[in-house]
Amino acid sequence: MTTVKCPVCAIDLPSDAINDHLDKSCTLAKSPSKPRTSAIQNQIKNENGDWSFMTPASGSVSGSKTKKRKSASKSDAKKPASRVDDNDKDNDNDKNDSDSDLEIIPTQSKKKKAENTTHRQNKQKTDVPPAPIFTTKATQSTPNNLIQAQPLAERVRPTTIDGYVGQEDLMGENGILRSMILSDNIPSSIFWGPPGSGKTTLARIIAHRSNAKLKELSATNSGVAEAKQILDQAKTTLKLNGTRTILFIDEIHRYSKSQQDTFLPYMESGACVVIGATTENPSFKINNALLSRCHVYCLTKLSGEDITTMLRNALHKWRDQNAHHAHQAIEEIIDADFLRYLSSISDGDGRAALNSLEMVLRAVEIRHRSTTTKPTTKEDLLGSLKRSMVLKYDRDGDFHYDSISAFHKAVRGSCVDGALYWLARMVEAGEDALYIARRMVVIASEDVGMADCAALPLATATYQACQFIGLPECRINLAHCTVYLAEAAKSIRSYVGYNNAVDAVRNHPQYPVPIHLRNAPTQLMKSLGYGREYLYNPAYAHPVHQEYFPHDLPHDARLINREHKVHDQQLLDEWEKESVSVKSGDGQLHQQESSVQPAKCPKGLGK
Incomplete structure (x- = not known):
């Protein structure tokens, strides 16, 4: 290959690479055989007037634009380029500017060709190893790095049945789930339990014990498309070599009920075993069709x-x-x-x-x-x-409804301490004060009812106080109303009576309104007898007896307000004094020890 010497840095280069070398400021394909000579550069700079030879001559300005962009031809590239000196400077000026190597600007194709040539030259220099970017004392493998980055809970996660801790009813010696794991006969299942109860660990133990392949997904960051791809692969694997696949889906309740339908055909055909883990109630969050094809295992908090x-x-x-x-x-x-x-x-x-x-x-x-x-x-x-302790409370989860239920039952049972405890649990966890106040309004009519009609105005005032004041100050209003409702006398006459009336309406035909109870706003209705035989009660000095039910309604359905619990405070005090509490030497009533069984409630105080 013909070589030429760069007129700037005096480096020998292939003839077809000289132009690209000059365009890139003498940085392309530098040869290590001959170092760069600064004296030559200074001489050229001085003789040509501040690198004037790199610029086109004045005569070439009038030339066409095509001449300036002309690429070096093969015939031009074969011409040896001599070193520029004083003797041949005049001869170079006599040449046409367009034929000078220094004035030729390479095209894109020429640049690619020069880069390919340089790449081939660098590839041929096998005796010079590439310099490392940086050096390290010891390079650890990626798996070790990932293991070291795992939290302790992941690193110590058990992989065998004997290492599993908790859930004795399922994983104990006689646990049904333990027997199914040992027999390698795990069906599609739903693990329902609070966080940290061992749902994911169970799934990995099942996969480790079984001969099946385990695929894990999280509904928080994986879509249904990715799950369907795994299900299709599981079907193909089972068809080819008979290997089952277990698909574990964490937080499966994050998929919508329509998205959960994707798993149904694969579960029905047995192509894949689907195990879902959820912290939410499956009855509300999991598709009914999916639930009917799964075994639901309830995991409780660890002791x-x-x-x-x-x-x-x-x-x-x-x-x-x-x-x-x-x-x-x-x-x-x-x-x-x-x-x-x-x-x-x-x-x-x-x-x-x-x-x-x-x-x-x-x-x-x-x-x-x-x-x-x-x-x-x-x-x-x-x-x-x-x-660092944080109260666990989900305002949309089961604990939200369980807490308000416990509060309601404590008030109904007149347990002031229990009611205040559950009230504090909800308030301190961030529950909405208006939500609690609304339940108090319900308690005032449902449980206190006719025994203390002042309970409803107080509960309503508590709700308004929570609206006006808000937390944290309105916690005092909530406690005030809670203590009053818990200590108030209880009556469910109105509550039970309405429920009986609803049963009568639903279980019997819709009989017409008796004609004497109908309204008669027009003369025509009056002529038809509407309201004619109605007895206006204030017009009589004695009680008025008339029929207020439809004539055809059976007599047993008319007994709306049946026998109810009667609250006798005096009888209750006597019973508590005799059976629940004992009088000490100081004259105060103290509760007996828990080992002493209280007497049964006397007749008339409860059912």
Whole structure:
């Protein structure tokens, strides 16, 4: 290949690359054989007047634009380019400007050709290894990095049945789910339970024990299209080699009921086993067609003993995985009592307990390595953990309705302490004060009713006070009304009577209104006898007896206000004094020990 010498940097280059080399300011395909000579550059700069040879001559300005953009032909490229000096400077000026290599501007195709040529040249230089971008002492593999980044709850997650903690009714020695896992006969299922109760762990144990493949999805970040793709793959895999697939869908209630229909044909054909995990009530969040094809397993909160066992196992695994960490400092702080405290504040959530344990381990390790801060004490950690506790309350979930139900039942049962407790649970968790006040208005008529007609105006005033004031001050108004309703006498006459009337309306035909009870606003209606035999009660000094029911309504349906609970305060006080409380030496009434069974409620105080 013919080579030419660059007139700027005096580097030997292929003839077809000289133009691109000059266009890129002498940075393309520099040859290591001959270094760049600054003296030559200075000489050329001085002789040509500040790189004047790189600009077109004045005579070429009048030329056409095509001459300036002319690419170097092969015949031109084969001509050797001599070094510019004083002797041949005049000869170069006599040449046509368009034929000069320095004036030719390469086209796009020429640039690509030059880049390809340079790439081939660099590829041929196998004796010079490429310089590394950076160097590291040791490069860890990606899986190890991902494992190290996992939280403690994920790293210590059990993979065997024996390592599973909690849910004894399902995973105990005689648990139905344990038997199905051991026999590798798991159908499509729904795991319903609170967070941290072991739903995901159960699904992974099933996949680890079974010969099936496990695919995991989360409805929070995966659409139905991705799930359908996995279901199609599961059907193909089962058809080709007989391997089943278990699709675990976390938070399956996030899919709409129409989206849940996607799983139905695959579950019916047995092409895939679908296991869904949800924290919401399946009766409201899961499609009925999907529920009929699944077994619903209800997982409860973990007990304090179960969480303590889980924390103890996690601590042992952590010690095995971190042999170089500060074990002595950790042993001094994390003892059996500390683990029981973590269990008590976790509220049955195993994941929350493990996260608290991990926070403690990291805090102890950081303080142990530091030379400027004082060591961590158990009292410091207990205070931090207590401040980090958050009341779990979902204003749209089951606990929202369960709490207001417990409050209502405590007021109905005249348990002031219980009513105030549930009121505080809801208010402190952020419940809407108007929601609680509305329930009090209902209680005032449903449970107190005719026994104390002042309850309804007080409940209504409480609702208005909550509107005017708002939280946190209106908590006092709520407590005021709660105590009044709980201590008030109770009567359900109006409530039960209305329900009986509804039954009579629904279970019997719609009989016409008796003619003497009809309204007669016109002369025609009066002529037809409307209201003619009606007896106007204020016009009589004695009680008036007339029929107010339809004539054909059976007699048993007319007994709307049947026998009801009668509240006799005097009789109730006597019964409590004799059976529930005992009088001490100071003359005060005190509740008996819980071991003493109270006497049955006397006749007339309840059913």
